[in-house]
Amino acid sequence: MPTSALFKRLTAVAPLSVAAQQHLTQILLRQTLPKGAVLLAVGDVSNRVFFLEQGLARAFYKKGRKELTAWIVAEDDFMYSVYSYINQRPSHETIELLEDSVLLSATRAELDEFYAQFPEANGFRSALTEQYLLRHDERLRALRMLTTTERHDRFAQDFPDIYRRAPLQHIATYLGMNNATLSRIRARKT
Amino acid sequence: MPTSALFKRLTAVAPLSVAAQQHLTQILLRQTLPKGAVLLAVGDVSNRVFFLEQGLARAFYKKGRKELTAWIVAEDDFMYSVYSYINQRPSHETIELLEDSVLLSATRAELDEFYAQFPEANGFRSALTEQYLLRHDERLRALRMLTTTERHDRFAQDFPDIYRRAPLQHIATYLGMNNATLSRIRARKT
DNA sequence: TGCACTTTTTGACATTTATCAATTGCAGGT
C-alpha cells in the first residue's frame, strides 16, 4: 500500500478503523516536488497538512532581510503552518522543500469532513495535536534553559539525520543563534 | 451557576451539549487555596487540569539553583503541566499559586471518561489543545525574533493584568531574561 | 510602629553572542 508509512505513523498514535483508513486514502493527494518548491507562501491561508514520505522541508519567516527557520521536518513526519492552519488566516511563514520530496496532503476542509464522518478519529486528532504541543513545549524549555552549545548538542543527538542534511544556516536560526556562532561551535568539537 | 466562567470559556471554543455540561459539573472539584499552595510538585504525575476562577498561578522548573518560570496564568484560564499530563510521566515542573485562588479541576481519568461518554466534546478537546499549541507557537517565535525590550513590551501590552500582579523575577524568567535586565528595561521606560 | 525578610533596583564588570567582512570551500551546470 502506497500510504503505509503514513498509516503506520497514525496508528502508532491512536487506532483507526479500516473504513476511516479507506476514506483517508481517497482524500490524500500524492505529489512529487523538486527541491525549492514552495508549499505555502506568506499571505496564503494554509489549507493543507503535508506528510513527507520522502525528503526534507522547512518553514521560515522573515525578520528584516533575514530568514528565521521555524521548523525543519524530514520523512515520516508532518508539516503545516500551525498559526495559519488553525486560525485559517494568512500565513506569516513560508514552507519550502530543501530536497526533492514525495508528499501526501489533505486540505483542512477534507479533514474536517473526515473527522465529522469518523468521530473515532477525533481521539487521533487530539493525540496528534498533543504531540505537536509536546514538541513546542520541549523546544520552549530548551531555548530558555540551555546554552547555544547545549542546544546544538541536543539537536545533533536527537535529529542526527536532519543535522546532516539541512544547511547550517537553517539549523542555526532554528536553534535561535547566528550561523557564525553555530559554525564555531562545530569547529570546537573536532 | 457557580462554574459559569468555565463554561463561558469552553463554549466560546466549541459548543457543548447540556448533558455534557451537567456531567462536567458533577466531575469538577472546586477548591479555595492560599497563596503558595503547590498544585503539582516535581516528580508527581500530573492528573489534574486546573481552571482558575480567581487568582494567579505559575509553573516553573529549576536550572541549578534558579527557578525558571514556564507559565503564568490568571483567572478564567487553564493551568496544567503539558508534559506530565499528556505523557502521564513525572513532572519536571512545579505548579504553585501566586495569590489566594479559587480553582476548578478534574483528573485526567475523569476527563478521558467524559470524552468517551460525550464524543461531541472531542471537538472541544482538540480545539482547546490547539489553542495551547498556538500560544506555544507564538511564544517560540517571540523568543527567537524579538529583543528583550520587545518581548517585555509585548507582554506588558498583551497581559497587562499579569504584568502588574506577578513578581518581576517570575516575569523575567518567563520572558527568557535576567531579572536585572528586566528591571533596567522598566527603568528606561519612565 | 518597627523589625526581619524578600524583592527590586542599580552599578561595575565579565561573558556571550551578534555583526561585519574577508576568505575558503563546495556544488551544479556547461
Place this chain on the structure above:
DNA sequence: ACCTGCAATTGATAAATGTCAAAAAGTGCA
C-alpha cells in the same frame, strides 16, 4: 575540468545581556 555562485568558516570588533554585590524599597507580621 572550469567557471559561477552560494554556503561555511574565520577573524576582529561591537553590542547585548548575564553575573555578582550592595543599596534601596517594599511587605508582612508581631
